[in-house]
Amino acid sequence: xxxxxxxxIDAADITRAAIAVADAEGLAAVxxxxxxxxxxxxxxxxxxxxxxxxxxxxLMWDSAMEEPPPxxxxxxxxxxxxxxxxxxxxxxxxxxxxxxxISGPPSGPKNLAWLDSALTxxxxxxxEPGEKIGVVMGLSTFVQGEARLIGTLAQGFEAxxxxxxxxxxxxxxxxxxxxAMPALAEIIEAGVFDLDDVVRAEDLGADFDxxxxxxxxxVAAHIKGRS
Amino acid sequence: xxxxxxxxIDAADITRAAIAVADAEGLAAVxxxxxxxxxxxxxxxxxxxxxxxxxxxxLMWDSAMEEPPPxxxxxxxxxxxxxxxxxxxxxxxxxxxxxxxISGPPSGPKNLAWLDSALTxxxxxxxEPGEKIGVVMGLSTFVQGEARLIGTLAQGFEAxxxxxxxxxxxxxxxxxxxxAMPALAEIIEAGVFDLDDVVRAEDLGADFDxxxxxxxxxVAAHIKGRS
DNA sequence: CCGATTTAGCGTATGGGATACGCATAAAAG
DNA sequence: CTTTTATGCGTATCCCATACGCTAAATCGG
Numbered sequence: 085x086x087x088x089x090x091x092x093i094d095a096a097d098i099t100r101a102a103i104a105v106a107d108a109e110g111l112a113a114v115x116x117x118x119x120x121x122x123x124x125x126x127x128x129x130x131x132x133x134x135x136x137x138x139x140x141x142x143l144m145w146d147s148a149m150e151e152p153p154p155x156x157x158x159x160x161x162x163x164x165x166x167x168x169x170x171x172x173x174x175x176x177x178x179x180x181x182x183x184x185x186i187s188g189p190p191s192g193p194k195n196l197a198w199l200d201s202a203l204t205x206x207x208x209x210x211x212e213p214g215e216k217i218g219v220v221m222g223l224s225t226f227v228q229g230e231a232r233l234i235g236t237l238a239q240g241f242e243a244x245x246x247x248x249x250x251x252x253x254x255x256x257x258x259x260x261x262x263x264a265m266p267a268l269a270e271i272i273e274a275g276v277f278d279l280d281d282v283v284r285a286e287d288l289g290a291d292f293d294x295x296x297x298x299x300x301x302x303v304a305a306h307i308k309g310r311s
Numbered sequence: 312x313x314x315x316x317x318x319x320i321d322a323a324d325i326t327r328a329a330i331a332v333a334d335a336e337g338l339a340a341v342x343x344x345x346x347x348x349x350x351x352x353x354x355x356x357x358x359x360x361x362x363x364x365x366x367x368x369x370l371m372w373d374s375a376m377e378e379p380p381p382x383x384x385x386x387x388x389x390x391x392x393x394x395x396x397x398x399x400x401x402x403x404x405x406x407x408x409x410x411x412x413i414s415g416p417p418s419g420p421k422n423l424a425w426l427d428s429a430l431t432x433x434x435x436x437x438x439e440p441g442e443k444i445g446v447v448m449g450l451s452t453f454v455q456g457e458a459r460l461i462g463t464l465a466q467g468f469e470a471x472x473x474x475x476x477x478x479x480x481x482x483x484x485x486x487x488x489x490x491a492m493p494a495l496a497e498i499i500e501a502g503v504f505d506l507d508d509v510v511r512a513e514d515l516g517a518d519f520d521x522x523x524x525x526x527x528x529x530v531a532a533h534i535k536g537r538s
Numbered sequence: 539c540c541g542a543t544t545t546a547g548c549g550t551a552t553g554g555g556a557t558a559c560g561c562a563t564a565a566a567a568g
Numbered sequence: 569c570t571t572t573t574a575t576g577c578g579t580a581t582c583c584c585a586t587a588c589g590c591t592a593a594a595t596c597g598g
Contacts, residue, residue: 088545302529
Protein backbone atom coordinates (compact mmCIF):
# COMPACT_ATOMS: atom_id res chain seq x y z
CA UNK A 85 0.00 0.00 0.00
CA UNK A 86 0.98 3.60 -0.41
CA UNK A 87 2.22 5.22 2.72
CA UNK A 88 1.08 8.53 4.10
CA UNK A 89 -2.16 10.36 4.37
CA UNK A 90 -4.66 9.72 1.63
CA UNK A 91 -5.25 12.54 -0.79
CA UNK A 92 -8.74 13.96 -0.65
CA ILE A 93 -8.43 15.78 -3.97
CA ASP A 94 -6.39 15.31 -7.09
CA ALA A 95 -5.26 17.38 -10.04
CA ALA A 96 -8.34 16.45 -12.03
CA ASP A 97 -10.63 17.80 -9.31
CA ILE A 98 -8.70 21.03 -9.22
CA THR A 99 -8.82 21.33 -12.97
CA ARG A 100 -12.56 20.74 -12.94
CA ALA A 101 -13.12 23.39 -10.31
CA ALA A 102 -10.92 25.85 -12.16
CA ILE A 103 -12.84 25.23 -15.35
CA ALA A 104 -16.09 25.78 -13.51
CA VAL A 105 -14.83 29.13 -12.29
CA ALA A 106 -13.61 30.10 -15.75
CA ASP A 107 -16.92 29.10 -17.31
CA ALA A 108 -18.87 31.11 -14.80
CA GLU A 109 -16.73 34.19 -14.34
CA GLY A 110 -14.00 34.18 -16.95
CA LEU A 111 -10.38 33.25 -16.87
CA ALA A 112 -9.43 36.36 -14.94
CA ALA A 113 -11.42 35.08 -11.97
CA VAL A 114 -9.33 31.93 -11.81
CA UNK A 115 -6.93 32.43 -8.94
CA UNK A 116 -5.54 29.73 -6.73
CA UNK A 117 -7.49 31.15 -3.83
CA UNK A 118 -10.73 31.29 -5.78
CA UNK A 119 -10.39 27.74 -7.02
CA UNK A 120 -9.53 26.47 -3.56
CA UNK A 121 -12.53 28.20 -2.08
CA UNK A 122 -14.70 26.66 -4.79
CA UNK A 123 -13.57 23.24 -3.61
CA UNK A 124 -13.78 24.00 0.08
CA UNK A 125 -10.05 23.65 0.57
CA UNK A 126 -7.31 25.99 1.62
CA UNK A 127 -5.32 27.75 -1.07
CA UNK A 128 -2.05 26.03 -0.39
CA UNK A 129 -3.60 22.59 -0.47
CA UNK A 130 -3.75 22.88 -4.25
CA UNK A 131 0.01 23.08 -4.53
CA UNK A 132 0.33 19.47 -3.44
CA UNK A 133 -1.26 18.44 -6.71
CA UNK A 134 -0.30 21.21 -9.07
CA UNK A 135 3.16 22.71 -9.28
CA UNK A 136 2.11 26.19 -10.23
CA UNK A 137 -0.73 28.16 -11.66
CA UNK A 138 0.82 27.81 -15.08
CA UNK A 139 0.58 24.08 -14.78
CA UNK A 140 -3.04 24.38 -13.78
CA UNK A 141 -3.70 26.50 -16.84
CA UNK A 142 -2.03 23.88 -19.01
CA LEU A 143 -4.26 21.22 -17.48
CA MET A 144 -7.29 23.36 -18.08
CA TRP A 145 -6.22 23.81 -21.67
CA ASP A 146 -5.99 20.08 -22.14
CA SER A 147 -9.37 19.26 -20.74
CA ALA A 148 -11.33 22.28 -21.88
CA MET A 149 -12.00 21.04 -25.36
CA GLU A 150 -14.99 18.78 -25.76
CA GLU A 151 -15.12 15.64 -27.90
CA PRO A 152 -15.17 16.33 -31.63
CA PRO A 153 -18.57 15.58 -33.18
CA PRO A 154 -18.80 12.84 -35.79
CA UNK A 155 -18.13 14.00 -39.32
CA UNK A 156 -21.05 14.29 -41.74
CA UNK A 157 -21.35 12.36 -44.96
CA UNK A 158 -20.04 13.98 -48.09
CA UNK A 159 -16.73 14.78 -49.73
CA UNK A 160 -13.67 16.06 -47.92
CA UNK A 161 -14.80 19.60 -48.40
CA UNK A 162 -18.08 19.14 -46.58
CA UNK A 163 -16.29 17.32 -43.82
CA UNK A 164 -13.50 19.81 -43.38
CA UNK A 165 -15.88 22.74 -43.49
CA UNK A 166 -18.02 21.08 -40.88
CA UNK A 167 -14.95 20.42 -38.80
CA UNK A 168 -13.89 24.05 -38.95
CA UNK A 169 -17.31 25.23 -37.86
CA UNK A 170 -17.34 22.69 -35.07
CA UNK A 171 -14.00 23.97 -33.82
CA UNK A 172 -15.29 27.50 -33.88
CA UNK A 173 -18.44 26.53 -32.03
CA UNK A 174 -16.51 24.59 -29.40
CA UNK A 175 -14.20 27.50 -28.77
CA UNK A 176 -17.08 29.94 -28.61
CA UNK A 177 -18.55 27.82 -25.87
CA UNK A 178 -15.41 28.35 -23.81
CA UNK A 179 -14.22 31.81 -24.72
CA UNK A 180 -11.41 31.68 -22.19
CA UNK A 181 -9.77 28.82 -24.04
CA UNK A 182 -7.84 31.12 -26.32
CA UNK A 183 -6.74 33.35 -23.48
CA UNK A 184 -4.60 30.67 -21.95
CA UNK A 185 -0.98 31.21 -22.85
CA ILE A 186 -0.26 28.06 -24.79
CA SER A 187 2.67 25.96 -23.79
CA GLY A 188 3.46 23.65 -26.66
CA PRO A 189 2.17 21.29 -29.29
CA PRO A 190 -1.03 19.44 -28.43
CA SER A 191 -0.73 16.26 -26.43
CA GLY A 192 -3.98 16.07 -24.51
CA PRO A 193 -6.35 13.36 -25.70
CA LYS A 194 -9.13 15.73 -26.69
CA ASN A 195 -6.90 17.91 -28.78
CA LEU A 196 -5.46 14.88 -30.49
CA ALA A 197 -8.97 13.62 -31.16
CA TRP A 198 -9.76 16.85 -33.00
CA LEU A 199 -6.60 16.48 -34.99
CA ASP A 200 -7.55 12.93 -35.86
CA SER A 201 -11.00 14.08 -36.86
CA ALA A 202 -9.59 16.62 -39.31
CA LEU A 203 -7.23 14.06 -40.78
CA THR A 204 -10.11 11.64 -41.16
CA UNK A 205 -11.87 14.27 -43.23
CA UNK A 206 -8.87 14.19 -45.58
CA UNK A 207 -8.72 10.41 -45.58
CA UNK A 208 -9.47 9.84 -49.25
CA UNK A 209 -7.66 12.90 -50.51
CA UNK A 210 -4.53 12.24 -52.55
CA UNK A 211 -2.07 14.31 -50.56
CA GLU A 212 1.20 13.51 -48.83
CA PRO A 213 1.00 13.11 -45.06
CA GLY A 214 3.02 16.29 -44.62
CA GLU A 215 0.64 18.17 -46.85
CA LYS A 216 -2.36 16.95 -44.93
CA ILE A 217 -0.85 18.19 -41.72
CA GLY A 218 -0.11 21.47 -43.43
CA VAL A 219 -3.72 21.79 -44.51
CA VAL A 220 -5.03 21.03 -41.05
CA MET A 221 -2.56 23.31 -39.31
CA GLY A 222 -3.35 26.14 -41.64
CA LEU A 223 -7.07 25.71 -41.23
CA SER A 224 -6.75 25.37 -37.49
CA THR A 225 -4.69 28.52 -37.33
CA PHE A 226 -7.30 30.38 -39.30
CA VAL A 227 -10.18 29.15 -37.20
CA GLN A 228 -8.50 29.94 -33.92
CA GLY A 229 -7.50 33.36 -35.13
CA GLU A 230 -11.02 34.09 -36.25
CA ALA A 231 -12.42 32.79 -32.99
CA ARG A 232 -10.12 35.08 -31.10
CA LEU A 233 -11.20 38.01 -33.19
CA ILE A 234 -14.87 37.27 -32.75
CA GLY A 235 -14.45 36.76 -29.03
CA THR A 236 -12.53 39.99 -28.62
CA LEU A 237 -14.94 42.09 -30.58
CA ALA A 238 -17.96 40.56 -28.90
CA GLN A 239 -16.40 41.31 -25.56
CA GLY A 240 -15.57 44.88 -26.49
CA PHE A 241 -19.09 45.21 -27.77
CA GLU A 242 -20.63 44.09 -24.51
CA ALA A 243 -18.43 46.51 -22.65
CA UNK A 244 -19.66 49.42 -24.71
CA UNK A 245 -22.45 48.82 -27.20
CA UNK A 246 -23.06 51.65 -29.56
CA UNK A 247 -19.38 52.29 -29.94
CA UNK A 248 -19.29 50.22 -33.10
CA UNK A 249 -22.75 50.88 -34.34
CA UNK A 250 -22.03 52.54 -37.62
CA UNK A 251 -19.58 54.88 -35.99
CA UNK A 252 -16.59 52.86 -37.05
CA UNK A 253 -16.94 53.77 -40.70
CA UNK A 254 -17.46 57.37 -39.69
CA UNK A 255 -14.43 57.40 -37.47
CA UNK A 256 -12.31 55.91 -40.22
CA UNK A 257 -13.47 58.58 -42.60
CA UNK A 258 -12.17 61.17 -40.18
CA UNK A 259 -8.85 59.54 -39.57
CA UNK A 260 -7.91 58.30 -42.99
CA UNK A 261 -6.37 60.76 -45.39
CA UNK A 262 -7.46 59.70 -48.90
CA UNK A 263 -4.25 61.15 -50.27
CA ALA A 264 -2.05 59.02 -48.06
CA MET A 265 -4.10 55.82 -48.19
CA PRO A 266 -6.12 55.82 -51.38
CA ALA A 267 -6.90 52.11 -51.46
CA LEU A 268 -8.27 52.13 -47.95
CA ALA A 269 -10.17 55.36 -48.50
CA GLU A 270 -11.88 53.90 -51.52
CA ILE A 271 -13.08 50.89 -49.56
CA ILE A 272 -14.28 53.09 -46.75
CA GLU A 273 -16.22 55.22 -49.18
CA ALA A 274 -17.84 52.09 -50.55
CA GLY A 275 -19.47 51.82 -47.14
CA VAL A 276 -18.06 48.46 -46.17
CA PHE A 277 -17.35 49.62 -42.63
CA ASP A 278 -20.69 51.28 -42.09
CA LEU A 279 -22.13 48.41 -40.17
CA ASP A 280 -25.29 50.05 -39.11
CA ASP A 281 -26.55 47.35 -36.90
CA VAL A 282 -24.44 44.96 -35.01
CA VAL A 283 -20.88 43.87 -35.43
CA ARG A 284 -21.93 40.70 -33.77
CA ALA A 285 -22.68 37.26 -34.99
CA GLU A 286 -23.92 37.94 -38.49
CA ASP A 287 -21.15 39.98 -40.01
CA LEU A 288 -18.39 38.18 -38.25
CA GLY A 289 -19.93 34.86 -39.11
CA ALA A 290 -20.01 35.92 -42.71
CA ASP A 291 -16.36 36.86 -42.53
CA PHE A 292 -15.57 33.49 -41.11
CA ASP A 293 -17.51 31.71 -43.82
CA UNK A 294 -15.80 33.70 -46.52
CA UNK A 295 -12.32 33.03 -45.18
CA UNK A 296 -13.15 29.37 -44.78
CA UNK A 297 -14.45 29.30 -48.33
CA UNK A 298 -11.22 30.83 -49.60
CA UNK A 299 -9.06 28.41 -47.71
CA UNK A 300 -10.98 25.33 -48.83
CA UNK A 301 -10.95 26.66 -52.36
CA UNK A 302 -7.20 26.83 -52.04
CA VAL A 303 -6.96 23.28 -50.80
CA ALA A 304 -9.08 22.12 -53.72
CA ALA A 305 -6.87 23.99 -56.17
CA HIS A 306 -3.79 22.49 -54.60
CA ILE A 307 -5.19 19.00 -54.87
CA LYS A 308 -6.13 19.56 -58.47
CA GLY A 309 -2.75 20.98 -59.33
CA ARG A 310 -1.16 17.97 -57.77
CA SER A 311 -2.83 15.01 -59.41
CA UNK B 312 -2.46 80.09 -21.51
CA UNK B 313 -3.12 76.82 -19.84
CA UNK B 314 -3.26 76.99 -16.11
CA UNK B 315 -1.54 74.69 -13.71
CA UNK B 316 1.79 73.02 -13.55
CA UNK B 317 3.29 71.98 -16.86
CA UNK B 318 3.38 68.30 -17.58
CA UNK B 319 6.90 66.92 -17.80
CA ILE B 320 5.84 63.74 -19.55
CA ASP B 321 2.97 62.71 -21.75
CA ALA B 322 1.24 59.53 -22.79
CA ALA B 323 3.53 59.11 -25.78
CA ASP B 324 6.61 59.16 -23.54
CA ILE B 325 5.09 56.56 -21.30
CA THR B 326 4.17 54.40 -24.25
CA ARG B 327 7.69 54.68 -25.61
CA ALA B 328 9.22 53.68 -22.31
CA ALA B 329 6.81 50.79 -21.94
CA ILE B 330 7.68 49.57 -25.41
CA ALA B 331 11.36 49.80 -24.59
CA VAL B 332 10.81 47.62 -21.54
CA ALA B 333 8.75 45.14 -23.53
CA ASP B 334 11.36 44.96 -26.26
CA ALA B 335 14.13 44.37 -23.78
CA GLU B 336 12.50 42.11 -21.24
CA GLY B 337 9.16 40.99 -22.57
CA LEU B 338 5.62 42.08 -21.89
CA ALA B 339 5.57 40.44 -18.49
CA ALA B 340 8.20 42.91 -17.31
CA VAL B 341 5.96 45.84 -18.14
CA UNK B 342 4.52 46.99 -14.86
CA UNK B 343 3.59 50.52 -14.01
CA UNK B 344 6.41 50.63 -11.49
CA UNK B 345 8.95 49.32 -13.95
CA UNK B 346 7.95 51.77 -16.65
CA UNK B 347 8.01 54.66 -14.21
CA UNK B 348 11.45 53.69 -13.04
CA UNK B 349 12.61 53.52 -16.65
CA UNK B 350 11.55 57.13 -17.05
CA UNK B 351 12.89 58.31 -13.72
CA UNK B 352 9.43 59.10 -12.41
CA UNK B 353 7.34 57.79 -9.59
CA UNK B 354 4.82 55.08 -10.29
CA UNK B 355 1.74 57.12 -9.64
CA UNK B 356 2.87 59.94 -11.88
CA UNK B 357 1.96 57.80 -14.85
CA UNK B 358 -1.69 57.75 -13.90
CA UNK B 359 -1.98 61.43 -14.71
CA UNK B 360 -1.50 60.56 -18.36
CA UNK B 361 -2.85 57.07 -18.64
CA UNK B 362 -6.09 55.92 -17.06
CA UNK B 363 -5.03 52.35 -16.42
CA UNK B 364 -2.55 49.75 -17.40
CA UNK B 365 -5.04 48.43 -19.92
CA UNK B 366 -5.07 51.78 -21.62
CA UNK B 367 -1.29 51.78 -21.69
CA UNK B 368 -1.35 48.36 -23.32
CA UNK B 369 -3.78 49.64 -25.93
CA LEU B 370 -1.47 52.55 -26.66
CA MET B 371 1.46 50.19 -26.97
CA TRP B 372 -0.55 48.07 -29.35
CA ASP B 373 -1.25 51.05 -31.54
CA SER B 374 2.31 52.22 -31.80
CA ALA B 375 4.11 48.90 -31.77
CA MET B 376 3.70 48.15 -35.42
CA GLU B 377 6.27 49.66 -37.76
CA GLU B 378 5.56 51.23 -41.15
CA PRO B 379 4.61 48.75 -43.84
CA PRO B 380 7.35 48.33 -46.45
CA PRO B 381 6.59 49.34 -50.05
CA UNK B 382 5.05 46.60 -52.12
CA UNK B 383 7.15 44.89 -54.78
CA UNK B 384 6.35 44.89 -58.47
CA UNK B 385 4.33 41.99 -59.80
CA UNK B 386 0.78 40.78 -59.77
CA UNK B 387 -1.54 40.83 -56.79
CA UNK B 388 -0.31 37.46 -55.69
CA UNK B 389 3.31 38.53 -55.41
CA UNK B 390 2.26 41.63 -53.58
CA UNK B 391 -0.08 39.94 -51.15
CA UNK B 392 2.41 37.18 -50.45
CA UNK B 393 5.06 39.76 -49.77
CA UNK B 394 2.67 41.63 -47.53
CA UNK B 395 1.91 38.52 -45.50
CA UNK B 396 5.58 37.79 -44.99
CA UNK B 397 6.21 41.38 -44.03
CA UNK B 398 3.49 41.19 -41.41
CA UNK B 399 4.98 38.02 -40.03
CA UNK B 400 8.44 39.56 -39.92
CA UNK B 401 7.19 42.69 -38.22
CA UNK B 402 5.40 40.71 -35.56
CA UNK B 403 8.39 38.49 -35.02
CA UNK B 404 10.40 41.59 -34.28
CA UNK B 405 8.02 42.42 -31.45
CA UNK B 406 6.92 39.05 -30.09
CA UNK B 407 4.96 40.66 -27.29
CA UNK B 408 2.61 42.32 -29.78
CA UNK B 409 0.32 39.32 -29.91
CA UNK B 410 0.28 38.91 -26.16
CA UNK B 411 -1.57 42.15 -25.66
CA UNK B 412 -5.25 41.50 -25.07
CA ILE B 413 -6.74 43.31 -28.03
CA SER B 414 -9.43 45.82 -27.47
CA GLY B 415 -11.16 46.47 -30.75
CA PRO B 416 -10.87 47.07 -34.46
CA PRO B 417 -7.72 48.84 -35.61
CA SER B 418 -7.68 52.59 -35.50
CA GLY B 419 -4.03 53.46 -34.97
CA PRO B 420 -2.36 55.00 -38.01
CA LYS B 421 0.21 52.24 -38.39
CA ASN B 422 -2.36 49.51 -38.35
CA LEU B 423 -4.45 51.36 -40.88
CA ALA B 424 -1.38 51.80 -43.06
CA TRP B 425 -0.90 48.05 -43.14
CA LEU B 426 -4.52 47.60 -44.05
CA ASP B 427 -4.15 50.12 -46.83
CA SER B 428 -1.06 48.34 -48.05
CA ALA B 429 -2.90 45.05 -48.34
CA LEU B 430 -5.78 46.69 -50.16
CA THR B 431 -3.34 48.33 -52.52
CA UNK B 432 -2.04 44.89 -53.38
CA UNK B 433 -5.58 44.01 -54.45
CA UNK B 434 -6.04 47.26 -56.36
CA UNK B 435 -6.42 45.82 -59.83
CA UNK B 436 -8.26 42.71 -58.79
CA UNK B 437 -11.90 42.51 -59.88
CA UNK B 438 -13.52 41.95 -56.50
CA GLU B 439 -16.17 43.77 -54.57
CA PRO B 440 -14.93 46.02 -51.76
CA GLY B 441 -16.46 43.67 -49.20
CA GLU B 442 -14.70 40.72 -50.72
CA LYS B 443 -11.38 42.50 -50.65
CA ILE B 444 -11.80 43.20 -46.99
CA GLY B 445 -12.72 39.58 -46.48
CA VAL B 446 -9.57 38.46 -48.23
CA VAL B 447 -7.39 40.76 -46.20
CA MET B 448 -9.06 39.89 -42.92
CA GLY B 449 -8.75 36.20 -43.60
CA LEU B 450 -5.12 36.49 -44.55
CA SER B 451 -4.38 38.70 -41.60
CA THR B 452 -6.03 36.26 -39.27
CA PHE B 453 -3.98 33.45 -40.68
CA VAL B 454 -0.71 35.34 -40.43
CA GLN B 455 -1.32 36.46 -36.88
CA GLY B 456 -2.32 32.99 -35.83
CA GLU B 457 0.75 31.51 -37.40
CA ALA B 458 2.93 34.17 -35.81
CA ARG B 459 1.46 33.34 -32.45
CA LEU B 460 2.13 29.68 -32.98
CA ILE B 461 5.70 30.27 -34.03
CA GLY B 462 6.31 32.62 -31.15
CA THR B 463 4.86 30.22 -28.63
CA LEU B 464 6.78 27.23 -29.83
CA ALA B 465 10.01 29.15 -30.12
CA GLN B 466 9.52 30.34 -26.58
CA GLY B 467 8.80 26.86 -25.30
CA PHE B 468 11.82 25.69 -27.19
CA GLU B 469 14.11 28.17 -25.52
CA ALA B 470 12.73 27.20 -22.17
CA UNK B 471 13.58 23.56 -22.71
CA UNK B 472 15.50 22.64 -25.85
CA UNK B 473 15.63 18.95 -26.53
CA UNK B 474 12.07 18.49 -25.47
CA UNK B 475 10.92 18.66 -29.04
CA UNK B 476 13.92 17.18 -30.71
CA UNK B 477 12.40 14.18 -32.34
CA UNK B 478 10.70 13.17 -29.13
CA UNK B 479 7.38 14.58 -30.14
CA UNK B 480 6.75 11.92 -32.74
CA UNK B 481 7.83 9.32 -30.25
CA UNK B 482 5.57 10.65 -27.55
CA UNK B 483 2.63 10.71 -29.92
CA UNK B 484 3.32 7.11 -30.82
CA UNK B 485 2.98 6.20 -27.16
CA UNK B 486 -0.16 8.19 -26.55
CA UNK B 487 -2.16 7.58 -29.67
CA UNK B 488 -4.09 4.37 -29.94
CA UNK B 489 -4.15 3.41 -33.63
CA UNK B 490 -7.47 1.71 -33.07
CA ALA B 491 -9.13 4.83 -31.75
CA MET B 492 -7.48 7.37 -34.04
CA PRO B 493 -6.47 5.59 -37.22
CA ALA B 494 -6.06 8.67 -39.39
CA LEU B 495 -3.75 10.33 -36.92
CA ALA B 496 -1.82 7.16 -36.28
CA GLU B 497 -1.18 6.76 -39.97
CA ILE B 498 0.28 10.21 -40.25
CA ILE B 499 2.41 9.68 -37.19
CA GLU B 500 3.75 6.45 -38.64
CA ALA B 501 4.64 8.31 -41.80
CA GLY B 502 7.15 10.16 -39.64
CA VAL B 503 5.79 13.63 -40.17
CA PHE B 504 6.23 14.49 -36.52
CA ASP B 505 9.73 13.10 -36.17
CA LEU B 506 11.38 16.45 -36.50
CA ASP B 507 14.86 15.35 -35.74
CA ASP B 508 16.48 18.70 -35.70
CA VAL B 509 14.78 21.89 -34.78
CA VAL B 510 11.17 22.85 -34.60
CA ARG B 511 12.38 26.32 -35.17
CA ALA B 512 12.47 28.57 -38.14
CA GLU B 513 12.72 26.09 -40.97
CA ASP B 514 9.82 23.76 -40.35
CA LEU B 515 7.53 26.42 -39.06
CA GLY B 516 8.50 28.70 -41.89
CA ALA B 517 7.62 25.94 -44.30
CA ASP B 518 4.26 25.52 -42.62
CA PHE B 519 3.64 29.20 -42.95
CA ASP B 520 4.58 29.19 -46.61
CA UNK B 521 2.33 26.25 -47.32
CA UNK B 522 -0.64 27.78 -45.55
CA UNK B 523 -0.05 31.05 -47.33
CA UNK B 524 0.16 29.21 -50.63
CA UNK B 525 -3.16 27.52 -49.95
CA UNK B 526 -4.87 30.72 -49.03
CA UNK B 527 -3.62 32.64 -52.04
CA UNK B 528 -4.55 29.72 -54.23
CA UNK B 529 -8.03 30.03 -52.79
CA VAL B 530 -8.19 33.72 -53.53
CA ALA B 531 -7.10 33.06 -57.10
CA ALA B 532 -9.77 30.40 -57.50
CA HIS B 533 -12.38 32.73 -56.10
CA ILE B 534 -11.41 35.47 -58.50
CA LYS B 535 -11.52 33.09 -61.41
CA GLY B 536 -14.89 31.71 -60.40
CA ARG B 537 -16.18 35.23 -60.21
CA SER B 538 -15.30 36.78 -63.52
C1' DC C 539 -0.19 -2.08 19.55
C1' DC C 540 3.92 1.38 18.88
C1' DG C 541 7.16 4.30 16.98
C1' DA C 542 9.06 5.56 12.48
C1' DT C 543 8.19 7.17 8.13
C1' DT C 544 5.87 9.30 4.60
C1' DT C 545 2.65 12.34 2.59
C1' DA C 546 -1.52 15.50 2.53
C1' DG C 547 -3.65 19.74 4.25
C1' DC C 548 -2.89 24.18 5.37
C1' DG C 549 -1.52 28.72 8.36
C1' DT C 550 1.67 32.23 7.93
C1' DA C 551 4.60 35.23 5.66
C1' DT C 552 6.89 37.49 1.68
C1' DG C 553 7.18 40.07 -2.36
C1' DG C 554 4.98 41.95 -6.19
C1' DG C 555 1.33 44.11 -8.64
C1' DA C 556 -2.61 47.75 -9.74
C1' DT C 557 -4.53 51.60 -8.23
C1' DA C 558 -7.56 54.96 -4.91
C1' DC C 559 -6.63 59.00 -2.27
C1' DG C 560 -4.81 63.15 -0.81
C1' DC C 561 -1.07 66.31 -0.17
C1' DA C 562 2.43 69.40 -1.83
C1' DT C 563 4.07 72.00 -5.55
C1' DA C 564 4.41 74.51 -9.79
C1' DA C 565 2.41 77.58 -13.06
C1' DA C 566 -0.82 80.70 -14.79
C1' DA C 567 -4.70 84.24 -13.80
C1' DG C 568 -6.48 88.02 -11.49
C1' DC D 569 0.50 88.19 -3.90
C1' DT D 570 -3.39 85.39 -3.72
C1' DT D 571 -6.30 82.20 -6.01
C1' DT D 572 -6.97 78.57 -9.09
C1' DT D 573 -5.83 74.49 -11.38
C1' DA D 574 -3.21 70.59 -12.87
C1' DT D 575 0.87 67.83 -11.96
C1' DG D 576 4.13 64.80 -9.38
C1' DC D 577 4.08 61.44 -6.16
C1' DG D 578 4.09 59.23 -1.07
C1' DT D 579 1.13 56.24 1.31
C1' DA D 580 -1.95 52.70 1.85
C1' DT D 581 -5.13 48.99 0.33
C1' DC D 582 -6.32 44.90 -1.71
C1' DC D 583 -5.37 40.87 -4.58
C1' DC D 584 -2.06 37.48 -6.25
C1' DA D 585 1.37 33.57 -6.44
C1' DT D 586 4.00 31.00 -3.81
C1' DA D 587 8.04 29.45 -0.26
C1' DC D 588 8.30 27.34 4.23
C1' DG D 589 7.31 24.67 7.97
C1' DC D 590 4.03 22.70 11.13
C1' DT D 591 0.41 19.22 12.01
C1' DA D 592 -2.17 15.28 11.09
C1' DA D 593 -3.25 11.02 8.91
C1' DA D 594 -2.01 6.63 7.01
C1' DT D 595 1.05 2.78 6.40
C1' DC D 596 5.03 -0.19 7.84
C1' DG D 597 8.34 -2.76 10.48
C1' DG D 598 8.65 -4.64 14.80
